[in-house]
Structures are given as structure tokens and as C-alpha cells.
Amino acid sequence: MEKSFQIQLDEIREADILVGVPSYNNAQTIGHVVRAVMAGLAKYFPKAKAVLVNSDGGSKDGTQEEVKRVQIEDFKTILTSHPVHPLSKIVTPYHGIPGKGSAFRTIFEAAASLRAKACAVLDSDLRSITPEWMELLLRPVYEEGFDYVAPLYGRHKFDGTITNSIVYPLTRALYGKRIRQPIGGDFGFSGKLAGFYLTQEVWETDVARFGIDIWMTTLAIAEGYRVCQSYLGAKIHDAKDPGSDLGPMFTQVVSSVYGMMGKYQPLWKEVKETQAVPTFGFHYEVGLEPVSVNIERMVGNFRLGVKDLMELWGKTLSHETAHWLESISRLSDEAFLFPQDLWVRIIYDFAMTYHKGSIHRDHLLKSMIPLYLGKVASFVKENMRSSANEVEEGIESLCKVFEEMKPYLIEGWEK
């Protein structure tokens, strides 16, 4: 921990609430996030001693200055009372592998040092955050005795495709808890859980990068902490090129999910059914920005994968699955369809190979990307005219397939 950071923590001594905002070049949006946090804490927790920690990855665009600069001059203008304790702000660089997980580690350290009762972490590129998010993420921990609050958003039907096609159905089938956004990015958690996270030796792995979200969620479930979710409304974040991040994001998230499967295999093998988790917040429909998708490009990438990577996939997939993939790669763009049971079989086969370590893991996960793009293309094509509810039903049916095929995973796991 940086010395100046420790000095600031020592000066504050202790806090009831800690809110962490990891950042890297988010000067455009972080001001709004910080204002929402300040207003939310003043409105819903005026008597609590709260601290905001900005854990920054060395921004060059004035992100840190923006966090220090932002103030709410008159709380009456946003219908909140003046807080009894003014919010303390700490802006600190994090150390270790550059990534979101390392930034979170610094936030956990601050939570442990200040003995915070309730904590929340928020993405710094959020454009749709409101002060109510503070109540929704913190109150279940602060007053209801929960240890972990996952977010529940209104999202565009084509948003969150790694979540919808892999992470949510797989986590649900494995651990039996229906947490809809296990890698949402905005979470609430208890100081006790933050302390537990800190004790884990994972900070040199993909958990230190994009793998942190699913790691936090899985640990909270698997270690028996009290878990719930809160409906936050729309999730709209800063526009960026998602294609540029897909490779590392995909491999780090999936690596984290598969890695946890190895650790918690005795647990998930025993889970036979799934349960809903308590949900807070008022559910309402939200208007969302349209999403444009290039299906042709994704199908093209899938076909190229079938042409060139089949030799590598053949070490993971059965002959039957490989033939199935070849046959769908020959379909025309109009007829292209990626069946759900084929997708689930692939996810389970790759999980088994990852566990056995018979193929270099980084290569294995990167080689999944064309398959994933094929699945996403099929999903977008199938749901082009579907409503959000119909899409949700489709995701629910995929989850059911993951659950039904779990014996296939259990059987193949130790072979």
C-alpha cells in the first residue's frame, strides 16, 4: 500500500461506508459518478461516516483531478439533507498488474483498514448512475445483513453477451443461485467480505484484470455469504469500441469462471437445482440506446475459425460436436443458427479441457472467440424482432439447457 494512501486512511481512522471507483482515463464521466455518490450518500446515509476511494490506473486525462474537483455546493438543489459527516475523498494510484482487479484490491485494503461496515464499487464510465444506486447497493448490507449485492439492470437486448451466453447460465447451473448480472461491475458488499477477498492469493492471475467481477460473485456464493441483487435501472456507459477489448475481456472472464470451477468442484457437483435470490429495488421499463451489430462479420469470423482452428478444437470437442460445427458453418447467412445444446456442450467441453490443462490455457480460451462470435451472431439474428421479455425467455431457456446438461459436465470432469 502506498505510504500517502496509508497516511490518509490513518487520518480518517474508520468509516461506516466506503465507495470505491476504479478508473483509467475516465475524466469525461467520473465527475458524474462522484456527484451521484455524494448525493446518494447525503440523501440515504446522512449520518454515516463515508469515504470515497478512487483507485486509479495512472490516468493521463485529468481523471484524478476531476475526482478531487467535483463538489455539490448546495444539497438542497437535489433534495438531500446536508450530511453530518462530510464525505472524505481519497485519490490513489493502485499497484500490481494493471487492471480492474488490482484497483479493487486497493479498495478492499481501504475497507479493511477503515473497518467499513458496507462497501460499494462502481464503474467510472457510467452515464446512467443516479443517487438511488447508493441506497440500492448499500442498504441491503448496511441494514439488512446481506454480504453481497449484485446489480440488476435494464439493458439493451443485445448488451452483455458474455453474461447472457456464458457467465450467467453457467454460474447459475454450477452454484444454483440465479444472479442475473454476476459480472455487472457495480456491487455492494460487507466489510467482512472485503476482508475475506483480501486473504485470497489471486492478485497475479486474471482476477487482477477483468476476471474480478465473476470471482467476487462466485466467492460470495460458494463461501456461503448472504447474497442478493438490487434493480438499479438502466445501465448506460461511456461509448467505446467493444471490439478492441473483446479478446482480453473474454479470456480473462472465462478463465476466472473456469478457474473457480476447479476450486469449487466438490460444491457445484452437489448442486442439483437453482434458487432465486432476494431482489431489492423497483422494477421498471427503461428506454435504451439502440445497438448496431454486424452479424456478417461475426459469422465470417466463426467460419474462419471452423476452417483454421478445427484441428485445435478437435482436441477438446468430440467428433460429433466437430461435425455439427462444420455443418452449421456451411449454412447460408440467412439460415445460420447456433443451437443451444451445441453451445452448452462446447462450453462444458472447454471447461473440462481447461481443467485438465492438456492445451495451453491462453490458447484454448482465445480459440473460443470465433465460437462465441458465432453464438452471438445467431442470438442477434434470432432475436432481431423480439421484445426484451422474449429475449429474456430465450436466455432462461438457455439456462435450462445448461442445467439439464450438467450431468454431462460432471461425468466428463474427471475423465
Add this chain to the structure above:
Amino acid sequence: MGEVWREVIVDSFNKFLGKVATFLPNLLAMVTILIIGFLIAWIVKKFIFRFLKAIQLDKVSERWGLAEELSKRGLTYSPAILLSRFFYWVIVLITLIMGINALDVPATQNFIAHFFNYLPHLFAAILILIVGYLIALFLGQATLIAAVNAQMESAKILSRAVRWFIIILSLTMTLYHLGIAEKVIVAAFSITFGGIILALAIAFGWGGRELARDFLERLYKRKEKGKEGPDHLSHV
């Protein structure tokens, strides 16, 4: 005359007995060396095999694609068996040479001295070859996956080019290390790769002018098209 004859025979018989008496301990030494050597070779083979199994060499080589490559080339033994047998035969070879050396035959002395001087180079060369081959397999596969994810139609060609470049480079290094036609090897390597680069430059710069223009135009148009409607999918 008979006396002289008898002396000659006795003398030559004594000389023969003297030589046998000198040679016999050497022969016994050779037999002893061979027995001990074979025994050590067998123990080392067993030890190395168990050690390689313990460090999961077979699993690692499977991960790196070496096991598959060996199997493609008809070698059905696992890398742990192959390596343990390799060391067995190296020790057997050394034992044989030491055995011959024990016979104290002047003709073999020089050869043996050379052999032992050369042995470290031989090991280093084999190591370069194995490591080079593993790196070639690994980087070839990494290139293939990266090129497919970058949607390059020629992903397989690129991957093979990377793989063969590293194999040839490691072969060159191996031969250079062994001191086999050093100058010829370096010259051949330079000429080959210089030639390939020149051929590519000419092919793309002259022969493929139209193709290059077409490629750049398509690339530019695709970028323009991309500007109009990029994906806005948020994957997580």
C-alpha cells in the same frame, strides 16, 4: 640350431604371455566398466522417468502440442519415456567409449579425447533443437489463433511461416553450435531469408501492384463502411 629355435619360440611365447598379462586387467576393467555402466544407465533411466512423471512432463508437452507432433511422426512413446531412453543410451554410449578407453589401445585414445570434448556441444545442440521446436509449435499456434481472431484469411499460411522460420532458425543455431560448416550455414541462412524477403518485396511491389491496390482499396472501403455502422455490443 635346435637351441636357437627353442629360445625364439620361448621368447615369443613369453612376449605373448606378457602382452596377455598386460591386456587381461584392461579387459577385465572394460568388462567391469560395461557392467557398472549398464547398471547406472538402467538406474538413471528409471530415475529420470519417475522424475519426469512427477513434474508432469507428459501433460506439459501435451499442452504445448509436442506429444501430438511426436504421435503424428509415428512416435507413440510419451516424452517422458523418450527422454529417459535418450539418457539411457547416452550413458551406454559413454560406457562403451570408457570401456574401449580402458583397453588402452593407442589408436582410440585421440578419438575418445575428442569425443568427450565434443559431448557438451552435442548436449547444448540437442537442447537448442528441442527448445526451438517447442517454441516453434507454441508461437505457430499463437499466431494461428491471433490471425483467425483478426479475421485474416491467410491465418494458416502465416502460422506455418512463423513455425518454419523458428524451426529453421533453431536448426541453423544447432548446426552452428556443432561447428558444422559454420560459414556455409550462416551464408545459406542469410541468402535464404534475404531471398524470401526480396521475393516478397518484388512480388508485392511489382507483380502484385494491382492486388495491393485492390487490397488497400477494399481495406479503406471497409474502414469507411465500419465508420458508418460499427458494432456497439457490450460483451460483459
